[in-house]
Amino acid sequence: MEQAASDSIPRLVIHSNLWAEVGGQVVLSPWRVKLLEAIEATGSIRAAAASMNVTYDLAWHRIDEMETALGAGLVDRQRGGPKGGCANLTSLGCELVARFKLFEEHAESLVGERFREVFGEGDWRALPDLRGGK
Numbered sequence: 001m002e003q004a005a006s007d008s009i010p011r012l013v014i015h016s017n018l019w020a021e022v023g024g025q026v027v028l029s030p031w032r033v034k035l036l037e038a039i040e041a042t043g044s045i046r047a048a049a050a051s052m053n054v055t056y057d058l059a060w061h062r063i064d065e066m067e068t069a070l071g072a073g074l075v076d077r078q079r080g081g082p083k084g085g086c087a088n089l090t091s092l093g094c095e096l097v098a099r100f101k102l103f104e105e106h107a108e109s110l111v112g113e114r115f116r117e118v119f120g121e122g123d124w125r126a127l128p129d130l131r132g133g134k
Contacts, residue, residue: 014112
């Protein structure tokens with residue numbers, strides 16, 4: 001039997017945003033990993049920035065922040081010339097992207113499991129009182 005639209009309950013849905021820092025500086029996040037992947041795919045910081053609808057300066061600044069905090073290069077850059085420059089991820093850059101994506105995939109699963117343990121299937125109207133009757 002189909003439930004009437006007025007009987008449908010808006011469900012709680014969990015979302016998370018995880019990032020990794022070194023010395024208080026963000027070095028890996030979903031957005032930064034997408035930037036690194038775009039650099040690898042396009043071979044260019046400028047093209048990667050354009051594909052993400054951000055300025056070249058912002059992309060360059062985020063790369064610089066990550067590399068400075070890590071004390072290691074993530075992007076190999078070759079300055080322009082007649083045909084322009086190019087950029088590719090270093091082996092460390094590739095490794096960190098792969099590991100963050102793997103971590104993020106498993107973390108989402110764990111966050112979802114824990115959310116269901118605490119909130120059930122998201123029906124906020126049927127939650128038991130955890131405050132001891134307060």
